[in-house]
Amino acid sequence: MLLHGKNLAILVLLLTGLSLPLLGQEIALRGRVTDPQGNGLPKASVQLIRRGSDGKGQALGQATSGPDGHFEIRAPSAGDFDIRVDAEGFRDVIVPQNIHPRGNPEITVRMSQISSRLETVTVTADINGTDVLAPDPAEKVFVRENLLDANPGRPGAPVSIPGYPIETASSGIKAPQYFAPGVAGDHGEPIAQYIAVASYLVPNNLSANAHGNGYSDPNIFIPEVLESVQVDGGAFNVREGNHSVNLAATYGLRSRLDPFITITGDYRDIDVVSGLSPTPESWLAIAASYGNGFLDRLEHRQQYKFNGERVFQAGDHRLTLFGVGYYGFSYVPGLVPLFALNSADADFPNYGDTIDPRQKDQTHTGLIALNDVWQLSSSQQLHLSGFFRTYNLSLFSDFGQGLIRQSEFRTVAGGSGNYVNKIAEYCSLLAGLDYEREAPRRDDLDHYGFFNPSTPAFYGPFVPVDGNNVTVGSVTPYIAAEGGLARYFRYYLGWRRDEINVDNEDLLQSQNSFQKWVGVNSPKATVSFLPTPSWYVPLVSLSFGQAFFTEDPRIGTGTAVGTPVATSHSYQVVASKTLHNTDLRFTLGHVTSSAELAKIDPDTGLQFNEGPSRLRFMTVALRQDFRYGSLLATFSKADSRDLDSGEPTPEAPRTIFDLLGTIQKLPFRLQARGEFEYVGTKPLGTGCLPDLNAECTGTPVKEFRGAVMRPFMNGRLAAGVNFLIARGYTGQTTENFFPSDIQGVVGVRIPSYASLSFTYRFRRSVGP
Secondary structure, three states: OHHHHHHHHHHHHHHHHHHHHHHOOOEEEEEEEEOOOOOEOOOOEEEEEEEOOOOOEEEEEEEEOOOOOEEEEEEOOOEEEEEEEEOOOEOOEEEEEEEOOOOOOOEEEEOOEOOOOOOOOOOOOOHHHOOOOOOOOOOEEEEHHHOOOOOOOOOOOOOOEOOEOEEOOOOOOOOOEEOOOOOOOHHHOOEEEEEEEOOEEEEOEEOOEOOEOOEEOHHHOOHHHEEEEEEEOHHHOOOOOOOOOOEEEEEEEOOOOOOEEEEEEOOOEEEEEEEEOOOOOEEEEEEEEEEOOOOOOOOOEEEEEEEEEEEEEEOOEEEEEEEEEEEEEEEOOOOEEOOOOOOOOOOOOOOOOOOOOOOEEEEEEEEEEEEEEEEOOOOEEEEEEEEEEEEEEEEEEEOOOOEEEEEEEEEEEEEEEEEEEEEEOOEEEEEEEEEEEEEEEEEEEEEOOOOOOOOOOOOOOOEEEEEEEEEEEEEEEEEEEEEEEEOOEEEEEEEEEEEEEEEEEEOOOHHHOEEEEEEEEEEEEEEEEOOOOOOOOOEEEEEEEEEEEEOOOOOOOOOOOOOOEEEEEEEEEEEEEEEOOEEEEEEEEEEEEOOEEEEEOOOOOOEEEEOOEEEEEEEEEEEEEEOOEEEEEEEEEEEEEEOOOOOEOOOOOOEEEEEEEEEOOOHHHOEEEEEEEEEOOOEEEEOEOOOOOOEEEOOOEEEEEEEEEEEEHHHOEEEEEEEEEEEOEEEEEEEEOOOOOOEEEEEEEOOOEEEEEEEEEOOOOOOO
């Protein structure tokens, strides 16, 4: 019995000794804290917080990041937690984290400067940061707090992207147009836009619509919900398809909003924005605007916006739900002559700010998108996504040949699934399938005859020019691989196949109806040389890609079926080097596009040809960070021509210069930032006096937008002044005014103005 008792005691001690480590075993979670530029941030405080039902939480552990920003913190068990990171000079960040018993990937926490409105410019994602999801070495990411509103204090485009000028109608109701160097960005035709709902790129382009091809509307966003804007050459990424000929811009969303209210206004306009986070993984924002603008024609503008997001965690699934609601209405000052025509040809009255006071816009949008990131293992993910959108546009415009009415209603739906597997450093795989269907209904164009100022109530004869039901659908498989070839080289190889169905039902001319399938192959390839930072040679990358965009399939009053898909070939060379906190990047691009017959003239409904064309551009970007500020300079020179005629592409900017600076520390606790943008004279076609065969030219556009802000009440209240000093005209083009056949340069005058802004931040809505 004694021996048996000793054996029993030894057995109990062994079991206890073995079980104690098992019972107390913790899960190690590793990560890295970085500044806005992606550099490791030392001495940041990292807390692990267990969420509570009351919206608060309990701190379970704490760590401090090392010299390179890395940290390790231990969780007592698997489950849903929050990682809270505090660092001096930066805003607190709370990252929701689902911790698994094993296989947890390393997380990266990027901090933002403590000022929510005036921060340093951030350009990230250098060549050595490319991966299978973001392979373009020329990619640039601009953090939202580091950018200015395109029209400070007034509705319109949400942000001004350095180096990519923007043009808006004065009311800000219609979608703004971004331009890339040498690209005539008529409503985003060769420029794609996406909304990043977690890992899902929701397409924001609306093809084959009443107002132009590739129409995209960033105006649906409330600027405060945007976290970043990423720009890259969409031709080099298999995930970015339709319209990604010259550029792709992706709008990233915030993960949370501390409750706030902002009122911005002047003597003619007012804008109210408010937002909050009801739970740790959700946010809501609303905005309302009313105003009359700064031109002679009162706009009577109304805008109402809703943006919201909610994240759900269910085991290994992380679901993100995003929604948008938007309504806008305004009377619009229209294009007016920049230069008076010869009185012998026509005698035009002084139109002032608008040729026709009846011009107006109305639009509404509803969008809902869902993304599921399924973490299969530490190296494998499956992304499942979908979206649904409705859109309406009704506008009255006069371009000199009479009032036209354009209207449409459309529904757009799509889905996506892709699989990512990081096998090893030498190979990461991506495979996916996208589906999209756009169905514009009542895609109409009507013409009302020339406007006579002496009888403004007379519309002239009613002429239905175009009436269509159009359906554009696509099914797209794609695959890509990325990795290291050797110590100093990386590669990216991709391919996508777009099967596009175009169905055009002509409601006025049934013989013009048609249905057609088009297949497009788009190979992609990039090779990058990555020397060590101590070398004086730059990082260099060579890229090739093919891209396309779907054209407007309507025949209008033309005689032939148009070109359903326009294709292009793109080549790119990028060199980048960082020396003494100064980043220098040099990009050369070459894009050739196929010929196309698909444009619809808004006055006549007639088709016209474009191309084949060639674009060559050079861009130099220089960024310098200082202790209390930063400076970013961008210069682009481009040449874009029709290869058949040799004529330059109309309305494509050839020279773009942008200078953006921030200062964090001024006397009296002031903070400031400003941006100067210069867009050189654009070629506008021929047919103007005095030489009808010479190139018509407009005027250069110069804009200086800025903001000066001062915080009060420990940062809870901020008061500021936003301003725009401008010279030039937006939307410059050529029109002939009835009864003359002579072209004249027209545009919308850009007004200068200033407004006051007040922001109050409440206590945090959730979190510890």
